[in-house]
Amino acid sequence: MITFHEVSKQFPDGTTAVNRINFTVTNGEFFVLIGPSGCGKTTTLKMMNRLIPLSEGNILIDDKEINKYNIHELRWNIGYVLQQIALFPHMTIAENIAVVPELKQWSQEAITKRVDELLNMVGLDSDTYRNRKPHELSGGEQQRVGVIRALAADPDIILMDEPFSALDPISREKLQDDMILLQKKINKTIVFVTHDMQEAIKLADRVCLMKDGEIVQIGTPEQLLSNPANDFVRNFVGTSNKIGADFQLQQIMQPMSSITHDAAHTIDISARLDQVLDELNNHPELFVTSAGNIKGKIDRQMMIQYLSTSVKEGRESHV
Numbered sequence: 001m002i003t004f005h006e007v008s009k010q011f012p013d014g015t016t017a018v019n020r021i022n023f024t025v026t027n028g029e030f031f032v033l034i035g036p037s038g039c040g041k042t043t044t045l046k047m048m049n050r051l052i053p054l055s056e057g058n059i060l061i062d063d064k065e066i067n068k069y070n071i072h073e074l075r076w077n078i079g080y081v082l083q084q085i086a087l088f089p090h091m092t093i094a095e096n097i098a099v100v101p102e103l104k105q106w107s108q109e110a111i112t113k114r115v116d117e118l119l120n121m122v123g124l125d126s127d128t129y130r131n132r133k134p135h136e137l138s139g140g141e142q143q144r145v146g147v148i149r150a151l152a153a154d155p156d157i158i159l160m161d162e163p164f165s166a167l168d169p170i171s172r173e174k175l176q177d178d179m180i181l182l183q184k185k186i187n188k189t190i191v192f193v194t195h196d197m198q199e200a201i202k203l204a205d206r207v208c209l210m211k212d213g214e215i216v217q218i219g220t221p222e223q224l225l226s227n228p229a230n231d232f233v234r235n236f237v238g239t240s241n242k243i244g245a246d247f248q249l250q251q252i253m254q255p256m257s258s259i260t261h262d263a264a265h266t267i268d269i270s271a272r273l274d275q276v277l278d279e280l281n282n283h284p285e286l287f288v289t290s291a292g293n294i295k296g297k298i299d300r301q302m303m304i305q306y307l308s309t310s311v312k313e314g315r316e317s318h319v
């Protein structure tokens, strides 16, 4: 568990990068820090493994202040993945992955087993890849190696700073999908920085939206979409709301099928929802506007209720 208690960071030039933030990340949680450029995401992340010292407040890992940990113990127990993976160019992939296990003086047998297991876990055949040099891998493959290198010594926590943002959209989506599967297998505590709401919605258990060094809202992706704390959240979520619309409607579709009473109505509703989905995707701005008009927030339950009543009353065409 990671706990931030009234944490602030002022840089020597007077910039306040983070201002009295509080949050807790629970064990096994996929926690995404998101917000516009310069809002303090990277600073927040780097304070967790003491790459940046904090100015005020406390950060606790498993109820122990991070300053009380031996620095090696702390860093070895926290994997770190960056946007530009800096694999050592002169070392093989296996050697790159084995850096921390070597430092921890694992046996050669244990290291070889671990390297093979990790390569195979992310779909890189160990016989093919273990002896290659980084330049013999694609950008996406290098990024995968970066992720498993951070996992090599089995840390409890993994910090990831925009790990996929330098990739082309297809590799990026693939790595996001892999990350979801990987997290199911390893169940680590992950703190992931991105400025991309689409990525956050896809990956996060909870999202922490920051602005000007402060936390604006923490919640599940669904909570941010359906119950934004203020206009900033609404606009931030709205800027990438095609996925927001998809996500909302997927959520709606599910319960819709269970509240309909006969096959005919199910078909009516599904067809109408497809239509609504098309409209929303073509005019994402309408989604935010109309959502804003419903008591100032998107209320999924209300929408389901409305659709359901409309269908029962035979006026689903008004929906």
Ligand SMILES: Nc1ncnc2c1ncn2[C@@H]1O[C@H](COP(=O)(O)OP(=O)(O)OP(=O)(O)O)[C@@H](O)[C@H]1O
Binding pocket: 011, 012, 013, 015, 016, 017, 035, 036, 037, 038, 039, 040, 041, 042, 043, 044, 195
């Ligand atoms: N070493 C430093 N000295 C002074 N100011 C800094 C330093 N590092 C970061 N800052 C400032 O602190 C603020 C937060 O920076 P940070 O890198 O945490 O933002 P970010 O949300 O990660 O941004 P981005 O999405 O652009 O990476 C910014 O205003 C930045 O200019």
